[in-house]
Amino acid sequence: MTDWHGRNAVVTGAGSGLGAALARAFADAGANVALLDIDAEAAAANAKSIADAVGVTTTSARVDIGDTASVVTAAEHVRVTLGGCDILCSNVGVQQFGAIDKLTEQDWQWVLNVNVLGTVRTVREFLPMLRAGTGFRQVMFTASSSVLAPSVRLGAYQTSKFAVLGFAESLREEIGAEGIGVTVLFPGGMMTRHLESSVQARPSDLGESLLDMDDVNAMVAHQPMGDDDLATPEHAIRNLLADLEAGERYVITHGSFRPLYNERRDAIDAAFDRTEAS
Ligand SMILES: NC(=O)c1ccc[n+]([C@@H]2O[C@H](COP(=O)([O-])OP(=O)(O)OC[C@H]3O[C@@H](n4cnc5c(N)ncnc54)[C@H](O)[C@@H]3O)[C@@H](O)[C@H]2O)c1
Numbered sequence: 001m002t003d004w005h006g007r008n009a010v011v012t013g014a015g016s017g018l019g020a021a022l023a024r025a026f027a028d029a030g031a032n033v034a035l036l037d038i039d040a041e042a043a044a045a046n047a048k049s050i051a052d053a054v055g056v057t058t059t060s061a062r063v064d065i066g067d068t069a070s071v072v073t074a075a076e077h078v079r080v081t082l083g084g085c086d087i088l089c090s091n092v093g094v095q096q097f098g099a100i101d102k103l104t105e106q107d108w109q110w111v112l113n114v115n116v117l118g119t120v121r122t123v124r125e126f127l128p129m130l131r132a133g134t135g136f137r138q139v140m141f142t143a144s145s146s147v148l149a150p151s152v153r154l155g156a157y158q159t160s161k162f163a164v165l166g167f168a169e170s171l172r173e174e175i176g177a178e179g180i181g182v183t184v185l186f187p188g189g190m191m192t193r194h195l196e197s198s199v200q201a202r203p204s205d206l207g208e209s210l211l212d213m214d215d216v217n218a219m220v221a222h223q224p225m226g227d228d229d230l231a232t233p234e235h236a237i238r239n240l241l242a243d244l245e246a247g248e249r250y251v252i253t254h255g256s257f258r259p260l261y262n263e264r265r266d267a268i269d270a271a272f273d274r275t276e277a278s
Helices: 017-028 040-054 068-081 105-132 155-178 194-201 213-222 240-245 258-277
Strands: 008-012 032-037 058-062 087-090 137-142 180-186 250-252
Touching (some): 017 032, 017 040, 017 087, 040 058, 058 068, 087 105, 137 155, 137 240, 180 240
Parallel strands (some): 008 087, 087 137, 180 250
């Protein structure tokens, strides 16, 4: 069993939804938590309510992971206030619906800058703290079930989450021998403020984030929802701490997309079979 007391957990996107639930779960286990978000007020309010309820040390700071200087400043804030980082949850992700031929250059720039380069920046600035630590240390990435079972009208988002998985796999290969684990979380649909917070967080110089309900309807029609397909973030991470302690590489939270994933896995297996038979 991991002793979480005195461990320092850093969560990006902790102003809301999954990030807020992650911060609370680490605190409930006894860890100190740093809540980082572009919405500084939301992060501060969650940090206060966790400290009041659980009694661990919490801190919060504004970070825009789309901006290198902002990530550098937030990492320095964590180093000064908590003294280090043992568990890093790179959790921020923004959403932009749209068919491949309708997504604009700015849509792609925003989604890839935040979801992909933001992930890179987060790890780059916090990895030295993880390396300086000892004992249980883990980096967790929030990907998406859509990496395992892609849908329609999510091209920019899915591309970015495939890149998050690729980055996580690269990191695991490079730092695994240092005793720092890497876990990828694949959440299914969750009841959060994801669409609303994405609209709010998009830089104005990249234009508005437009939401066309036709895109949402097309996505739902492509992959009809089952009973277990929309969960609270708390339900989604009900087993997460045990999985992190066990150093699991992948965490599936909920959702009925396994047959769709199996179809893709089978197609890849079949490609191996064809080449081995030739
Ligand atoms: N909600 C879902 O259905 C769902 C499904 C699969 C994966 N996810 C992923 O889960 C993660 C958390 O999303 P959520 O559903 O909790 O949404 P959420 O909106 O509740 O939380 C996301 C947080 O990220 C913050 N944020 C946005 N842009 C930022 C930036 N540039 N820098 C720093 N913070 C920024 C927002 O202010 C918000 O507090 C995301 O990576 C998302 O892609 C969500």
